[in-house]
Amino acid sequence: MKNISILYPKSEFASEQLLKLGLAGQVSFVESGKENELNELVRIAKGADIIAFPGESIGKRASEWLSEILEKAPNVKGLALNTTHADYVNAEYCKKRGIRVFTVSDYKxxxxxxxxxxxxxxxxxxxxxxxxxxxxxxxxxxxxxxxxxxxxxxxxxxxxxxxxxxxxxxxxxxxxxxxxxxxxxxxxxxxxxxxxxxxxxxxxxxxxxxxxxxxxxxxxxxxxxxxxxxxxxxxxxxxxxxxxxxxxxxxxxxxxxxxxxxxxxxxxxxxxxxKPFSGNTFESLKRKGDSWVINVSNLAGKQSSFRSL
Structure with a gap:
């Protein structure tokens, strides 16, 4: 069973999403309120086979933090991002280590x-x-x-x-x-x-x-x-x-x-x-979460899907 580290609070996921994550492997979440503490993210991720990284919420620090997290997670082979792009990921480094990188589909x-x-x-x-x-x-x-x-x-x-x-x-x-x-x-x-x-x-x-x-x-x-x-x-x-x-x-x-x-x-x-909120609707945020969960499941070798909104 794969060790999956979700660097985001459990409370941010819907019950159906949590169920599918549970079927994908042994899942750990960052404690609510500590998702913006690098030391806590490193601690949660260090034994992971798969990391779900919330690049969108981390923002400008995403590249720096992700690099440090991956350096201290020697077993990781899959990286699921909650963004539609991966420009903050060191692609060469991930390729060298054999880390597969998935982005979410365009939910907005x-x-x-x-x-x-x-x-x-x-x-x-x-x-x-x-x-x-x-x-x-x-x-x-x-x-x-x-x-x-x-x-x-x-x-x-x-x-x-x-x-x-x-x-x-x-x-x-x-x-x-x-x-x-x-x-x-x-x-x-x-x-x-x-x-x-x-x-x-x-x-x-x-x-x-x-x-x-x-x-x-x-x-x-x-x-x-x-x-x-x-x-x-x-x-x-x-x-x-x-x-x-x-x-x-x-x-x-x-x-x-x-x-x-x-x-x-x-x-x-x-x-x-x-303020930048044009892409934030109940439906779009659910699509983003569903896509993120599906990518985690696929990286763990478990095919998954959700009903379309």
Missing amino acids: IEAVAEHVMLLLLGSAKRMFINDRRTYRRRYLPESGFEIRGRRLGVVGSDQTAERVAQLAKALDMTVYATERFEGAYIDSPDGLLCNSAMLTLHLPNTEENKKFLNRERISRLKSKAIVINLAGREIVDEREMSKALLSGDVSQYLFEGDSLHKSPLEDIETAIMF
Whole structure:
């Protein structure tokens, strides 16, 4: 029987998930409240054959902590991550030791796509601006517009981009995309920038796409365009975007982030930041947990599955 170390509290798993983990091997969990203590994670993992590592909750320390945990876990042969990516994992080191690495499936597609629709509707009606003015006791209501028939540009090729195109089409928007999505017209990225009243970005947050919306591309945006970016702040040059917002060339820029402190977008009313919660729904978090558990089971040689939501 495999020794499985779950570096996450038992209380965070549903009863069905716990049952499947129990069938996979001898399972130990980190004590609730100690999941952010490296020494405790090392202690739990040191005798493990399989480690379930919560890279998402550990955040910026994930690479450093994981390296130390693996160094002190000589028997580990399987690593199950609770993230859709593994860029914080030393792939060469794992390959040398014969450690198989599994990531969770993309559990946020529907949640993020629906969130984009919320932002499209809210920005079109200027709901966010009017609401924030109310809280500041300077309510100056502005009329918005209806999105039916408006041209939406979808930049990106992933499943979330495709789902956004489908949902926007269902709301009678005229959808253009860089890929051949059902119900969408195809156009080049530059064509989308120049002609879209509303633009949503779904590009991988990679070095190649850093500042995809740079000064040149921002200058080509359709006048008074609304830009939505849930792909990562690095994709947009915030200094150039701030200039476009202040001049009125861009109507609104909506994005997720932790803080606007020292950002060029700070104190710009039409730069609308939300905390990163677009992918967090009851359904998406359950899909993530199910995928994590399935990967642990598969690494232990026990085939497992859950009913789809």
